[in-house]
Amino acid sequence: MELTSVGSAVQILLTLLLIALALRFVYRFVIDFPPYPGSSPLQGSKVEGLMGEDEFWALIDESKRLSRGRYDDQVEILTDLLEHKSLTEIIAFDMAFAALTMRVEQFRYWEPVYALNWGCSDDCFIDFRAWWIGQGKNKFYWSVRFPRLLFFFAVRDAWEQYEGLQYCAAEAYRNLNGRDIPAADSEYSGLDDTIFKENLAFLKYPELALLAW
Numbered sequence: 537m538e539l540t541s542v543g544s545a546v547q548i549l550l551t552l553l554l555i556a557l558a559l560r561f562v563y564r565f566v567i568d569f570p571p572y573p574g575s576s577p578l579q580g581s582k583v584e585g586l587m588g589e590d591e592f593w594a595l596i597d598e599s600k601r602l603s604r605g606r607y608d609d610q611v612e613i614l615t616d617l618l619e620h621k622s623l624t625e626i627i628a629f630d631m632a633f634a635a636l637t638m639r640v641e642q643f644r645y646w647e648p649v650y651a652l653n654w655g656c657s658d659d660c661f662i663d664f665r666a667w668w669i670g671q672g673k674n675k676f677y678w679s680v681r682f683p684r685l686l687f688f689f690a691v692r693d694a695w696e697q698y699e700g701l702q703y704c705a706a707e708a709y710r711n712l713n714g715r716d717i718p719a720a721d722s723e724y725s726g727l728d729d730t731i732f733k734e735n736l737a738f739l740k741y742p743e744l745a746l747l748a749w
Contacts, residue, residue, distance in 0.1 A: 556687070556743075559688055560687065560688045560689070563675075563688040563689050564605075564688070564689045565605065568672060568674050568675065569674040569675050569678050569685075569688075570674065570678075571674060572673060572674050572677040572678055574677065574681065576589060576673075576677060577635055577636060577639040577724075578592065578632055578635060578636070581635060581723060582723050583631060583635060583721050583722060583723050585627065585628055585631055586628060586631050586632045586635060587625065587628035587629045587631070587632040592629060592632045592633075593672065593673040595614065595617055595618070595629065596614070596669065596670060596672055596673070597672050597673070598613075598617060599613045599614035599617060599670070600670065600671070600672055607667065607670070607697070607698075607700065607701075608697075608700070610670060610701065611700035611701055611703075611704060614670075614701065614704040615704040615707050615708050615711075616708075618704055618705055618708035618709075619708045619711055619712060621708075623709060623712060623713055626705050626708050626709045626712070626717065627705075627709070627717060627718060627720075629705050630705035630706065630709075630717055630720050631720045631721065631722075633666075633669065633702065633705060633720070634720035634721075634722050635720075635722050635723070635724070636669050636676070637662075637665050637666065637669065637702065637722075638722040638724035638726060639680070639724055640665050640668070640680055641661075641665070641724065641726040641727060642726070642727060642728070642729050643727060643729050643730060643731050643732050644683075644729055644732070645665075645680070645683060646661050646732065647683075647732040647737045647740065647741070648683040648684070648686055648737070648740075648741045648744050649661055649664050649686075650732070650734060650737045651737040651738050651740065651741035651742075651744040651745045652686060652690055652692060652741070652744040652745070652747055653692050653693050654692075654738070654745065655734075656693075660693055660698070662702070663693075663697070663698035663699040663700075663702070664693070664698045665702075666698060666699070666700070666701040666702035667698035667701060668690075669701065670701045671689060675689055683741070684741065684743065684744070686744060687743045687744055687747065690744070690747065691747070692747060705717060
């Protein structure tokens with residue numbers, strides 16, 4: 537009787553795992569997350585000169601669509617899209633990108649990323665946040681609110697490099713103007729919450745740690 541119960545439990549767990557992996561495939565390669573209904577850091581920001589929410593995410597989404605999920609291509613495509621904008625618009629995009637990056641520069645977001653990568657340096661965390669924004673508005677905002685949702689689309693650094701998207705505006709500005717882009721301002725101060733315990737990150741986010749294997 538006990539063996540039957542154990543077998544049933546294992547079968548249920550395997551079924552749930554297969555369902556989760558199927559959903560992961562769907563959300564990574566087929567469909568987006570549902571529209572995010574909440575507010576964003578770009579709305580009502582005290583920093584002047586930010587690119588508007590719709591225009592910013594339209595550029596991100598277009599670069600994502602044209603790249604067909606290939607991150608290196610997305611970096612090149614976004615740079616090209618920005619080169620068709622004015623210098624003022626490029627600066628506005630860079631400021632909005634910096635605002636979102638700083639919004640998630642907190643230990644409570646570093647913790648799930650640490651579990652996902654089985655370790656994550658400060659450089660890794662910087663690069664991941666750029667990749668994170670590059671996945672689009674709905675995936676970014678939903679998983680900022682519920683970090684466990686990273687399970688459905690995130691990838692480990694060893695599989696796909698995160699670096700690149702944060703430099704697109706600077707590269708486009710330099711290509712058009714021959715000068716460095718002005719430093720972006722942000723109202724967020726960064727790491728101001730409680731540091732996480734690294735060993736416990738894997739226990740807190742076992743589903744993300746599983747993706748690192």
